[in-house]
Amino acid sequence: MSEDWRAxxxxxxxxxxxxxSKCPYCDFNSHVAGHVDQARWARALASEIxxxxxxxxxxxxxxxxxGGGTPSLMAPETVAAVIEAARAGWTFANDxxxxxEANPGSVEAGRFRGYAAAGVNRLSLGVQALxxxxxRRLGRMHSVAEARLAFDLAKASFDRVSFDLIYARQxxxxxxxxxxxxxxxxxxxxxxxxxxxxxxxxxxxxxxxARGQLKGLPHDDLAADMYLETNEFLASRGMPAYEISNHAAxxxxxxxNLIYWxxxxxxxxxxxxxxxxxxxxxxxxxxxxxMPDRWLEMVEGGGSGDVEAEPLSADDVSSExxxxxxRLAEGMELxxxxxxxxxxxxxxxxxxxxxxxxxxxxxxxxxxxxGRPVLNYLLRSMAG
Numbered sequence: 369m370s371e372d373w374r375a376x377x378x379x380x381x382x383x384x385x386x387x388x389s390k391c392p393y394c395d396f397n398s399h400v401a402g403h404v405d406q407a408r409w410a411r412a413l414a415s416e417i418x419x420x421x422x423x424x425x426x427x428x429x430x431x432x433x434x435g436g437g438t439p440s441l442m443a444p445e446t447v448a449a450v451i452e453a454a455r456a457g458w459t460f461a462n463d464x465x466x467x468x469e470a471n472p473g474s475v476e477a478g479r480f481r482g483y484a485a486a487g488v489n490r491l492s493l494g495v496q497a498l499x500x501x502x503x504r505r506l507g508r509m510h511s512v513a514e515a516r517l518a519f520d521l522a523k524a525s526f527d528r529v530s531f532d533l534i535y536a537r538q539x540x541x542x543x544x545x546x547x548x549x550x551x552x553x554x555x556x557x558x559x560x561x562x563x564x565x566x567x568x569x570x571x572x573x574x575x576x577x578a579r580g581q582l583k584g585l586p587h588d589d590l591a592a593d594m595y596l597e598t599n600e601f602l603a604s605r606g607m608p609a610y611e612i613s614n615h616a617a618x619x620x621x622x623x624x625n626l627i628y629w630x631x632x633x634x635x636x637x638x639x640x641x642x643x644x645x646x647x648x649x650x651x652x653x654x655x656x657x658x659m660p661d662r663w664l665e666m667v668e669g670g671g672s673g674d675v676e677a678e679p680l681s682a683d684d685v686s687s688e689x690x691x692x693x694x695r696l697a698e699g700m701e702l703x704x705x706x707x708x709x710x711x712x713x714x715x716x717x718x719x720x721x722x723x724x725x726x727x728x729x730x731x732x733x734x735x736x737x738x739g740r741p742v743l744n745y746l747l748r749s750m751a752g
Contacts (some may be wrong), residue, residue, distance in 0.1 A: 376632025383638030421457025440470035444482025471519030686710030699734025
């Protein structure tokens with residue numbers, strides 16, 4: 369089982385924790401900073417990559433993903449230094465995917481050519497809404513016009529461009545959401561990540577909602593209808609859902625995210641980054657220090673930036689594979705699940721198949737179109 373990660377591949381996740389402002393719905397590890405010493409951060413990130421490559425020698429790297437925070441606030445030179453550190457530590461796959469999340473503001477868009485020259489070949493734009501009023505409600509600092517311009521600039525610089533949208537927003541109805549999807553497709557996008565607005569504790573939206581000040585959120589039935597109609601509409605336009613929240617034209621799926629969902633390995637660097645790496649003795653879960661200043665001190669002091677590096681039990685590994693792989697349209701490979709020590713409740717699983725919520729074929733089990741909206745229920749039932 370020490371080589372099982374190869375079925376999913378190997379990637380590197382780089383977390384850039386800084387943002388120009390904090391969005392009210394965001395619960396990611398992000399921090400607003402007036403000044404960032406880019407050269408200092410480049411050295412620290414490169415140092416962590418060198419540490420991890422010594423721990424995981426001889427591997428072929430299939431993807432690098434710059435997430436955040438707002439990675440498009442990184443200087444292109446910082447991005448180049450990180451990519452070169454990864455190249456020094458591992459062999460790059462011939463078709464390596466190097467992705468970066470970016471905001472569509474004018475400052476970030478001005479750096480796109482620099483990122484492409486550094487080696488980034490896929491950009492994921494955080495558009496979130498194609499409606500200026502809703503962008504303001506979401507606390508976004510860009511306009512729809514800026515988003516369109518940024519997308520055009522990205523298409524000129526990168527082989528592949530994706531963007532994110534949030535639905536089930538305040539006062540949004542099905543017709544308005546359909547118009548946004550039509551507009552997104554008119555921009556010739558080949559990958560869309562579509563997330564239902566969720567109200568998370570500890571966020572500004574969470575506090576407003578608790579006070580009864582977040583009006584107009586769609587009820588659960590309407591949000592479910594939006595999800596189902598989205599899947600049907602985009603599938604009819606050649607962009608089926610290959611994962612619960614992600615749609616792509618054939619060949620344009622996010623290779624890095626597929627590593628997560630197929631339970632490959634990924635090394636993770638940067639404040640708050642979570643990784644999964646397989647060592648000879650065990651599959652390990654790593655968690656980096658969340659506070660940027662403290663993380664930097666730890667790394668510059670000659671130690672690791674991680675505050676946790678815990679071996680996962682067989683139950684943890686099989687449960688993670690079940691939860692992650694069932695998000696995919698391709699579903700879970702049954703023999704691989706059993707090889708990890710996983711067990712299914714056969715009676716319940718068969719009942720879900722009979723009810724049309726699951727299907728089993730070619731050695732896999734997957735959620736049907738009817739089953740995807742109730743995936744959490746399916747997972748609880750399958751695991752017994």
